[in-house]
Amino acid sequence: MNDGAARQHGQQGKTTKQRSIVLNGRALVMGDDINTDLIIAGKYCKSAEIRELARHVFESMGPNRSQKLRKGDILVAGRNFGCGSSREQAPLAIKAAGLKAVVASSFARIFFRNAINIGLPVMALPGPRKRIIAGERITVDLGKGELAVARTNEVVKGRPMPPFLLDILSDGGLVAHLRKKLRSEKKRR
Amino acid sequence: MHSTISEKILARASGRERVAPGDIVDARVDVALSHESARLAIKAFREIGVKKVWDRKRLVLLFDHRVPAECEETAVAHGMIREFVKEQKIPNFYDLNEGVCHQVLPEKGHARPGELIVGTDSHTTTHGAFGAFATGIGATEMAAVWATGKIWLKVPETILIRTEGKLGKWVAAKDLALFLVGKLGAEGAEYRAVEYRGRAIASMSMGSRMTLCNMAMEMGAKAAMVEPDAKTSAFLKGRTSGKLSPVNADRNAKYEFDITIDIGKLEPMVASPHSVDNVSPVKEVEGTEVQQAVIGSCTNGRLEDLEAAARILRGKKVPRGVRLIVVPASRETLLDSMRTGIGGRSARGRCESILEILVGAGALVPNPGCGPCLGAHQGVLAPGENCISTTNRNFKGRMGSDGARIFLASPATVAASALRGVITDPRKVMK
Numbered sequence: 001m002n003d004g005a006a007r008q009h010g011q012q013g014k015t016t017k018q019r020s021i022v023l024n025g026r027a028l029v030m031g032d033d034i035n036t037d038l039i040i041a042g043k044y045c046k047s048a049e050i051r052e053l054a055r056h057v058f059e060s061m062g063p064n065r066s067q068k069l070r071k072g073d074i075l076v077a078g079r080n081f082g083c084g085s086s087r088e089q090a091p092l093a094i095k096a097a098g099l100k101a102v103v104a105s106s107f108a109r110i111f112f113r114n115a116i117n118i119g120l121p122v123m124a125l126p127g128p129r130k131r132i133i134a135g136e137r138i139t140v141d142l143g144k145g146e147l148a149v150a151r152t153n154e155v156v157k158g159r160p161m162p163p164f165l166l167d168i169l170s171d172g173g174l175v176a177h178l179r180k181k182l183r184s185e186k187k188r189r
Numbered sequence: 190m191h192s193t194i195s196e197k198i199l200a201r202a203s204g205r206e207r208v209a210p211g212d213i214v215d216a217r218v219d220v221a222l223s224h225e226s227a228r229l230a231i232k233a234f235r236e237i238g239v240k241k242v243w244d245r246k247r248l249v250l251l252f253d254h255r256v257p258a259e260c261e262e263t264a265v266a267h268g269m270i271r272e273f274v275k276e277q278k279i280p281n282f283y284d285l286n287e288g289v290c291h292q293v294l295p296e297k298g299h300a301r302p303g304e305l306i307v308g309t310d311s312h313t314t315t316h317g318a319f320g321a322f323a324t325g326i327g328a329t330e331m332a333a334v335w336a337t338g339k340i341w342l343k344v345p346e347t348i349l350i351r352t353e354g355k356l357g358k359w360v361a362a363k364d365l366a367l368f369l370v371g372k373l374g375a376e377g378a379e380y381r382a383v384e385y386r387g388r389a390i391a392s393m394s395m396g397s398r399m400t401l402c403n404m405a406m407e408m409g410a411k412a413a414m415v416e417p418d419a420k421t422s423a424f425l426k427g428r429t430s431g432k433l434s435p436v437n438a439d440r441n442a443k444y445e446f447d448i449t450i451d452i453g454k455l456e457p458m459v460a461s462p463h464s465v466d467n468v469s470p471v472k473e474v475e476g477t478e479v480q481q482a483v484i485g486s487c488t489n490g491r492l493e494d495l496e497a498a499a500r501i502l503r504g505k506k507v508p509r510g511v512r513l514i515v516v517p518a519s520r521e522t523l524l525d526s527m528r529t530g531i532g533g534r535s536a537r538g539r540c541e542s543i544l545e546i547l548v549g550a551g552a553l554v555p556n557p558g559c560g561p562c563l564g565a566h567q568g569v570l571a572p573g574e575n576c577i578s579t580t581n582r583n584f585k586g587r588m589g590s591d592g593a594r595i596f597l598a599s600p601a602t603v604a605a606s607a608l609r610g611v612i613t614d615p616r617k618v619m620k
Contacts, residue, residue, distance in 0.1 A: 083376065088328045118329055164341070
């Protein structure tokens with residue numbers, strides 16, 4: 001999608017500490033405009049109790065959702081994933097359900113930030129659904145911004161995640177990242 | 190210099206001379222707004238391990254989503270947030286008394302031109318009506334803002350939306366907002382800032398400008414704004430102290446693209462289930478039965494919205510089988526609606542206030558707050574029911590049952606539809 005950005009990242013990779021997040025799993029495929037109410041309805045957002053969120057995730061999408069969610073799956077979706085509310089329960093519910101990552105053609109911005117902040121890997125790629133059959137094995141590499149499909153040996157290239165966001169994700173989210181940062185700042189003083 | 194409003198505000202907030210779209214800046218936050226979502230933020234703040242918030246005067250906290258508490262769990266959450274407010278000595282705390290955060294923030298003078306506002310609510314974009322760069326964030330990110338006073342932001346491209354002409358009678362800012370969401374799509378402004386400009390925008394009330402900036406969120410906008418002017422200063426006068434630093438876009442500011450809308454031709458619009466960009470003129474869905482009609486929320490719960498409804502409902506009664514729920518956006522709005530009339534007299538020769546007219550027509554008026562918009566209480570929908578609402582989202586399951594259908598429209602269209610029991614173009618009721 002963006003060769004310039006990829007090259008630039010490659011150069012940066014030599015000078016800065018290389019972080020990498022590589023995940024593989026079964027593809028759980030969904031459509032466009034999956035909004036935060038579909039991910040987790042407002043009525044379940046009184047708290048952020050992990051088990052409660054996991055129980056009701058994607059409930060409004062109905063029983064005829066073609067594919068059952070399994071722990072360890074990687075969610076593959078279309079455009080504008082996570083549009084709607086700023087509720088952090090949306091990425092929390094996806095994480096609580098045991099999904100490893102979300103790959104989509106595009107994300108709503110608050111969802112994207114929230115996901116990284118709570119430590120759920122997310123990656124935007126051009127048209128991932130066109131290349132993947134529901135249920136097949138895929139591998140995502142956030143540092144490279146790539147998705148690999150085992151069946152076809154195809155590698156779909158997106159934009160690599162900026163190193164400072166990879167750092168937040170590798171630390172497990174913004175809270176852990178900030179704790180670490182503040183601690184090291186204190187030490188330096 | 191050729192900067193947009195967003196670029197100027199983000200440059201100032203990050204201590205740079207100039208910024209360009211795509212730059213990632215570390216920006217200093219002027220106002221940090223939270224409602225019930227503060228509960229999650231407090232948890233994260235404790236985990237970060239910082240004792241005190243960076244600047245207690247820059248936090249604004251209140252409750253609006255579930256007020257008064259609709260269940261024990263919420264009551265406990267409210268209590269926990271009150272404790273935090275006390276512990277951190279936060280002066281700008283409004284508890285559950287004042288109304289929807291996006292109405293209360295300007296009323297209490299915290300929405301100021303040229304400033305950077307972040308809020309743990311997606312509709313924080315509303316405050317761009319005052320010339321601020323205002324954007325929604327999540328709870329964990331808010332905890333980081335409380336701890337450091339800063340946030341990383343990618344400088345967005347800006348889209349310029351110009352208007353030509355004048356809105357027709359019974360056509361409102363909400364109709365323009367819905368039209369734009371329909372035209373640009375639910376992600377048409379994703380990651381971008383939107384600037385609204387034109388004579389019609391300049392002649393709009395602050396309330397209408399807020400409706401526009403609020404609904405920009407439904408096109409995915411990161412922020413939306415109107416250039417501050419004399420109306421902005423007039424609204425803020427007496428509500429805020431300290432010097433204002435308004436910014437305008439440069440004449441030769443660079444926009445990603447601009448569109449011009451001839452709003453004179455605009456009709457009353459509606460967004461049909463289950464997506465915000467499923468927009469058409471009201472006439473295309475006219476005749477659809479509705480069991481519930483809602484006027485309120487951060488989008489359309491202001492005095493001018495209640496007034497439009499009152500003009501349609503004066504001397505009339507909402508039929509049996511239709512529940513009309515009117516939720517004033519704030520206590521100030523509620524008080525104003527008690528004190529303000531619309532001219533003319535009722536059949537009994539009295540001058541009725543807006544509130545009297547609405548209640549007289551059969552409206553239920555719950556306390557100010559978010560009301561039924563997010564499906565927590567005060568008007569949850571059953572399977573098979575249709576609701577026409579002035580709120581901002583018609584997602585499946587948003588206001589209760591997954592089997593209910595939500596249509597979004599202007600206050601005038603909602604009032605006219607409540608009166609007829611079917612979706613109705615207000616121009617047909619008010620010939």
